[in-house]
Amino acid sequence: MTRPLLPPTIRPLDPHAVNRIAAGEVVERPASAVKELVENALDAGATRIDVAIREGGRALIRVEDDGCGIRAEELGLALARHATSKTDGADLLDIHSFGFRGEALASLAAVARIALTSRVAGAEAACIAAEGGRVGAVRPAALSRGTVIEVRDLFFATPARLKFLRGEQAEAQAVAEVIRRLAMAEPFVAFTLRDLTDGERLVIRLDAETPDLGDPREALRRRLRAVMGRGFSDGAVPLEAERDGHSLLGWAGLPAEARGAATAQNVFVNGRPVRDKLLLGALRAGYMDVLAAGRYPMAALYLECDPRLVDVNVHPAKAEVRFRDPDTVRGLVVGALRRALAGLRAAPSLAEELIEAARFEPTPGAGPMSAQGHVMPSPRALEAAFRAQAPAFAEPMPPAAPWVVPTPEDEAHPLGAARAQLHGNWIIAETRDGLVLVDQHAAHERLVYERLKEDAARGPVPSQALLIPVVVELPEEDAQRLGDAVSDLARLGLVVEPFGRGAAVLREVPAALAGADGAALLRDVADALAEEGAGGLGRRLDAVLARVACHGSVRSGRRLRPEEMNALLREMERTPNAGQCNHGRPTFVALQIKDIERLFGRR
Incomplete structure (x- = not known):
């Protein structure tokens, strides 16, 4: 030129x-x-x-x-x-x-x-x-x-x-x-x-909502139902918080309701819809421990503050804002979300999905239909089936296995009283108004994770020396990451030492993981460090703890005694975020009596 x-x-x-x-x-x-x-x-x-x-x-x-x-x-x-x-x-x-x-x-x-x-x-x-x-x-x-x-x-x-x-x-x-x-x-x-x-x-078409003098938020909730759907408004968790002149009101969707894109994340500042990086980042951080990778929560957050605390003249389209005290705003949003999501709640959509999956779909030519749309067997087929089973009805029933009979107090708990275990992984519990189906591995994984996080917050996680240290061969990059994180891993109860260019030796594990597969554990920890890359220290350590907790949880296929199952349910009720495992999957599904009646065509 x-x-x-x-x-x-x-x-x-x-x-x-x-x-x-x-x-x-x-x-x-x-x-x-x-x-x-x-x-x-x-x-x-x-x-x-x-x-x-x-x-x-x-x-x-x-x-x-x-x-x-x-x-x-x-x-x-x-x-x-x-x-x-x-x-x-x-x-x-x-x-x-x-x-x-x-x-x-x-x-x-x-x-x-x-x-x-x-x-x-x-x-x-x-x-x-x-x-x-x-x-x-x-x-x-x-x-x-x-x-x-x-x-x-x-x-x-x-x-x-x-x-x-x-x-x-x-x-x-x-x-x-x-x-x-x-x-x-x-x-x-x-x-x-x-x-x-x-x-x-x-x-x-959205009609104007009428003010509710009893609850000013009710009109806003009705509008959210009309725009985002009943599933969101019925299952979302309300949140409300204030800090240093900033107030936050909103509803956060349960992790199980998350979507594959961020289209249902709605953030407002003084009534103005914005796509602000700070607020959307705070929204992600609030769900960090409870959401599966690649999933995005549904949320509607309304932040109010003095107009002088926020600059809306950042971009001609006014879609971005700049806060005078961004740390206060981020802390307010993240803290409010984590407190709201810490409770034990079942996602309504999971019950709907279960009902739809179990709904009987008749095939053409399968027989006459009942009023509810189900296939009705012919009288001749019913008679044949009864004759085939008649000898079995005449025989005495085998003695029932010993069982702990739940008390009304047990059934009054949010997760009810354990009644049975299916296929070594699914706990069925009875509540006063329905039943709960629990994934024992996912639930225990979350319990171990939260326990490890508490231990790490108080100081180094108690560890146990391995009788025979485990030498694990790894790709050179993974071995290097483990070597760079030796001091951080020690705080989590993992004592690791480099062992040449492509290997590492595991000498101690968290006491809660006694008996875990050391080689598999170390490879998972290396994967967690690789996935988080150069992320913040806290996030990287949480990712490592999540992998560690997976190895310390009750495995699928293990038979539990009734008292063990009930103890698991009670601990879930006491543990924050127990509705999701470390990977964001739900740990339980709740069905009410009316849902069960729908399954059998009674409603």
């Missing part, structure tokens, strides 16, 4: 070019335009917002609201860059509205064809149009109240941007997601979304 002999002339950009450049930051796609327009309606005090789109928002975006409107003489100014009614600019940290930059309408006017119609109470309606940055004159119009804005042919003035848009369906889904997130922040506002691409299809 050749250098110019003379410096180029500096000159201001054309205002139309400035607006088109700004539009690339503010309006990235149709969903961004919808977000800006709906936020304007909310700032105008709207109680009803109707959105319509065509071709994913590329051909048409129409937003109607019943807000306070815009004066006719200010319609032209509304389309000007950096003109806003939200703030006078004196204090950009004291922001109480969604919008404040005055960029959205000017950006849309620069890259699309828009028509803005509005009416203020006590005045006549007026409208103004703009196309590719050229603004027309204000004209009289007909409108009962509020504001209607139509955006047509988005990015027609910047055709290169159209190439970066996704397919019509993907853009329409992004618009719907924007509406849902804003609706979760404003439960007292009604929202509709219609797709006009092929006829008219109602995509979203």
